[in-house]
Amino acid sequence: MISDWQNTRVTVMGLGRFGGGVGVTRWLARSGARVLVTDRAEPDRLKSALRAIEGFGVELRLGEHRREDFREADLVVASPAVPNSNEYLQAARGAGVPVSTEINLFVERCPARCVGITGSIGKSTTTAMIGHVLERTLGERRVWVGGNLGCSLLEDIEAIDGDDVVVLELSSFQLARTPAVRWSPHVAVLTNILPNHLDWHGTFGAYVDAKLNILRFQNRSRDAVVLGNDAELHRQFEAAFGNPAGIWRYGLDEDTPVAWCDARRLLREKLRLDVPGRHNHENAAAALTVAHVLGVEAGAAATALASFEGLPHRLQRVGVGDGVTYYNDSKSTTPAAAITAMNALDCPLLLILGGYDKGIDLRPAAELAARRAKFSACIGQTGPGLVDMIRAGGGDAELFETLAAAVAACGRRAESGDAVLLSPACASWGMFADYRDRGDEFARLAMEGTGASS
Secondary structure, eight states: OOOOOTTOEEEEEOOOTTOTTHHHHHHHHHTTOEEEEEESSOGGGSHHHHHHTTTSOOEEEESOOOHHHHHTOSEEEEOTTSOTTOHHHHHHHHTTOOEEOHHHHHHHHOOSEEEEEEOSSSHHHHHHHHHHHHHHHSTTSOEEEEETTTBOOGGGGGGOOTTOEEEEEOOHHHHTTGGGGTOOOSEEEEOOOOOOOHHHHSSHHHHHHHHHHHHHTSOTTTOEEEEESOHHHHHHHHHHHOOGGGEEEEEEETTEEEESSSOHHHHHHHOOOSSOSHHHHHHHHHHHHHHHHTTOOHHHHHHHHTTOOOOTTSSEEEEEETTEEEEEOTTOOSHHHHHHHHHHOOSOEEEEEOOBOOSOOOHHHHHHHHHHEEEEEEOSTTHHHHHHHHHHTTOOEEEOSSHHHHHHHHHHHOOTTOEEEEOOSSBOTTTSSSHHHHHHHHHHIIIIISOOBO
């Protein structure tokens, strides 16, 4: 681990339109490193991120990558989304240059107890719920929330001490590289595992193996694993952890969140969630279980969780017009996430789905859409195939070139009491910069294009 950054040459690969590399760039520059940021995007696509690093003396290489920037560095810090097979990362390793990530630099130096959350569905909401509960129940102990949720904590590392608790959302991309620093969180939470990011990992087995890194380096006698109530999940992760006494399970009992502890009656009496869907009750059960593992009284945890209002782009109500409610679930980038969203709402649906093809079987989402949605507006690269699958299942579906056209078509067909749901089951690439861009556009269309009110 590098402790003295003075004059160390660091190449940061990937600044990102939404500033994913900003935190590590600023921290490295403040620490005395000579930082070069390289990103294939042109400057006009990185305006906000570039403003955030102005005045830090950072060298920029935009619109391209150059092998010499990787071969001649002392360290390369890669965006988690860049696969290990990338030719520039291979060039760095071939020259003996180590490759790290922002999350690895952080966890190497973090003195606090860490709660790490991963999963194919629900990890962002579960992370936010856990942070929400702990911030309101741990008294003077400070709680820090970050990781894949969108906030780098590296710039706060000097302020974090051993009495604090750090809550980190961890993607499969991030976890694929944590073995390099032999780190796992003190409390590892796994919500579920379903096929995702197969275009990056190559196989489902490789994807699962990356997720398993969340517990591979735990201390078996002191640390804890919190698992969703799934038999196959238990089998794989219990075998990897090796200590049944350190494993906690969570799930639902008669639709009531249950943390596997002695507080079921209190939880049933006190917990009233302000976010829709059975899946959010399951996320809440995970948050309550983590709180229990950390010594929080069950009633206090349930009371704190009742004030949780949800996250943007995750079944977020963005407008109501003429009795029709519009839900932005743009974070739904897998078939399983779209299925979860469709099952969460108990009103008639008009569904918008489709986008970039990640190599995942979309048939389960299409089959449910055929049964569940009055009408499906399909968009993006996967749109034509989704239309065919939904029609084959007896549903009504049409292909649209733009999100605006899809929203307008749903609005024309919607009746009072219906919901228009954007839950694409696919990534946004090719049409939008990312899921946030897609969700923001949907929200704008829902309010302005249809006359809805927020």
